[in-house]
Amino acid sequence: MCGIVGYTGTNEAAPVLLDGLAKLEYRGYDSAGIAVMEGDALQVVRRRGKVAELAHTVGHFALTGTCGIGHTRWATHGRPSEANAHPHSSCAGDIAVVHNGIIENFADLRDELAQRGHTLRSETDTEVIAHLIEEAWGASPSGSSEASGLAEAVRIASMRLVGSYGLAVTSAREPGVIITTRRDMPIIVGRAADGSYVASDAIAVLRATRDVVYLEDGQLARLSPEGIEYFDGHGKTIAPQTTHISWDMDVAEKGGYPDFMLKEIHEQPRVIRDTLAGRLVSGHMEIDELDMTSEELNLIDRVYVIACGTSYHAGLIAKEMIESWARIPTEVEVASEFRYRNPIITPTTLVVAVSQSGETADTLAAIRDARIKGARVFGITNVLGSPVARESDGVIYTKANKEIAVASTKSFLGQLVSLTLLALLLAQSKGKMRMNQIRLIFRELADTAEQVERILSDQSAIEEAARACVNATSALFVGRGMGAAIAREGALKLKEISYLHAEAYAAGEMKHGPIALIDEGFPVIAIATQSAVYEKVVSNLQEAKARGALIVAIATEGDEEIVKHADHVIYIPKVRDALSPITASVPLQLLARSIAVMRDCDVDQPRNLAKSVTVE
Ligand code: M6R
Numbered sequence: 283m284c285g286i287v288g289y290t291g292t293n294e295a296a297p298v299l300l301d302g303l304a305k306l307e308y309r310g311y312d313s314a315g316i317a318v319m320e321g322d323a324l325q326v327v328r329r330r331g332k333v334a335e336l337a338h339t340v341g342h343f344a345l346t347g348t349c350g351i352g353h354t355r356w357a358t359h360g361r362p363s364e365a366n367a368h369p370h371s372s373c374a375g376d377i378a379v380v381h382n383g384i385i386e387n388f389a390d391l392r393d394e395l396a397q398r399g400h401t402l403r404s405e406t407d408t409e410v411i412a413h414l415i416e417e418a419w420g421a422s423p424s425g426s427s428e429a430s431g432l433a434e435a436v437r438i439a440s441m442r443l444v445g446s447y448g449l450a451v452t453s454a455r456e457p458g459v460i461i462t463t464r465r466d467m468p469i470i471v472g473r474a475a476d477g478s479y480v481a482s483d484a485i486a487v488l489r490a491t492r493d494v495v496y497l498e499d500g501q502l503a504r505l506s507p508e509g510i511e512y513f514d515g516h517g518k519t520i521a522p523q524t525t526h527i528s529w530d531m532d533v534a535e536k537g538g539y540p541d542f543m544l545k546e547i548h549e550q551p552r553v554i555r556d557t558l559a560g561r562l563v564s565g566h567m568e569i570d571e572l573d574m575t576s577e578e579l580n581l582i583d584r585v586y587v588i589a590c591g592t593s594y595h596a597g598l599i600a601k602e603m604i605e606s607w608a609r610i611p612t613e614v615e616v617a618s619e620f621r622y623r624n625p626i627i628t629p630t631t632l633v634v635a636v637s638q639s640g641e642t643a644d645t646l647a648a649i650r651d652a653r654i655k656g657a658r659v660f661g662i663t664n665v666l667g668s669p670v671a672r673e674s675d676g677v678i679y680t681k682a683n684k685e686i687a688v689a690s691t692k693s694f695l696g697q698l699v700s701l702t703l704l705a706l707l708l709a710q711s712k713g714k715m716r717m718n719q720i721r722l723i724f725r726e727l728a729d730t731a732e733q734v735e736r737i738l739s740d741q742s743a744i745e746e747a748a749r750a751c752v753n754a755t756s757a758l759f760v761g762r763g764m765g766a767a768i769a770r771e772g773a774l775k776l777k778e779i780s781y782l783h784a785e786a787y788a789a790g791e792m793k794h795g796p797i798a799l800i801d802e803g804f805p806v807i808a809i810a811t812q813s814a815v816y817e818k819v820v821s822n823l824q825e826a827k828a829r830g831a832l833i834v835a836i837a838t839e840g841d842e843e844i845v846k847h848a849d850h851v852i853y854i855p856k857v858r859d860a861l862s863p864i865t866a867s868v869p870l871q872l873l874a875r876s877i878a879v880m881r882d883c884d885v886d887q888p889r890n891l892a893k894s895v896t897v898e
Pocket of ligand 1: 590591592593637638640642645688689690778891895
């Protein structure tokens, strides 16, 4: 979603800000803007559309100045427009604010501010912050004066805010200074030889520094060209810990691939290997970060997996494994529903929260709710130190490394591998599987890395199937058992990046309604890998074929029977059913991407979507 970047130092600020904003583009946005201190005045440039368009306009204005803040906005309050784009300014125009998050009491604050003579010029919740700071600093129409400087004014103003925020603020009254603070939104601050940096995502500052401070809720930082000071919520000086970022900058480059999605799909064998490293020690499963003894794990008698989108689909697959191997009743719920329900939670309930970004607002709220109700919470996330990691009792990192394309691919595979490990660990702790069986599955799991490499090495059948589907207006994805969950992920991938309507059904459900959709050439993409339900899936395909469907089957190598029922067959290596989601989802990712490319869609940044959904 929205992105923040700020810089004060010895270099020109505008190019630094624009470079940072370009790095944040992957998060999804609809407008962008920067504010730069030029002489003794703040110059604000904003545009609807892409950062490249903003850069063009900034070039036109030839902005000079060495301190500034920038923002990419994903509209929540007010449509995408220049007036609603950040930075927002105070009445006097000498304070500029960029904001991630949602100010829930903004309507009351707007009314109050208007009554006291402020003129608000946008439809956003953010603008109230600039005016509150103006008041706290004593330059408001009402003339109140409490704060002695920008940091204090921001601290006082933020006490009025209900909701979530990551803020960066600069002012012509304190040139060269940026104040930043946060609640429930990430803020990262870093120091380099050429100055001080702030961003909402480490990727925007990585070129300058790898040693950063992740601000905690309520903390503030005061950035100047000379250094950075930190304060707690009472204004007292603090010395927070620095974190070293070890992942490479090349995650932010395409490395010769035409788009990030394809690059990330090709990284999946590495993700599988890295996620498995060190998990089988002396023949036993170990996940130390969960911080629970085998005895404690043995007491777990109910599991909820909570997640959204693709992560939810990983949860559906986990349910099959946890129930079948560890024999623990498991429910999978979308976090946005779970948080408003009254689920049955006891001290022996385990909640597994799955989130690539570790920032998803609904998942975070569900974690908090589950912990209040007494559950033990495990997070499965891709982002070190993310809110999901920090707020869970234990965490498994998926080792996918930064994922840039909005569509989750490598992080999904990392989640599947991590959840398989968790299911095996629970089975081990509960004594429900023999150790040699656990070791065998672990070895087969490790083998999927090489199997995925084989799938990636020849994509001709996938390309051919994509060409057959490209002009469709809708598609059905079907499967049974594990295949039904994979089908849901395949449909989501296709619709989010190609804008082709797609639905997923358990294949046995087709005759209860969706089969009515099928006419000549209607694409039905079937997960028809070898499993106990293979014959059933084939029967369902025959029913669809008889009505003219164009069948694309994901099938197991060596299955010659399937060619009689499918127009296009994409073969994948043979694996046990429980591991089939890992291999079968790869051709579905590639199929969705190929169709999207053929339809001339922006594969990495699909319309209306954000990489991290940090609002409810
Ligand atoms: O970061 P999270 O895993 O919590 O995100 C959940 C969903 O927003 C995410 O999986 C979304 O569905 C992706 N765009 C799917 O490709």
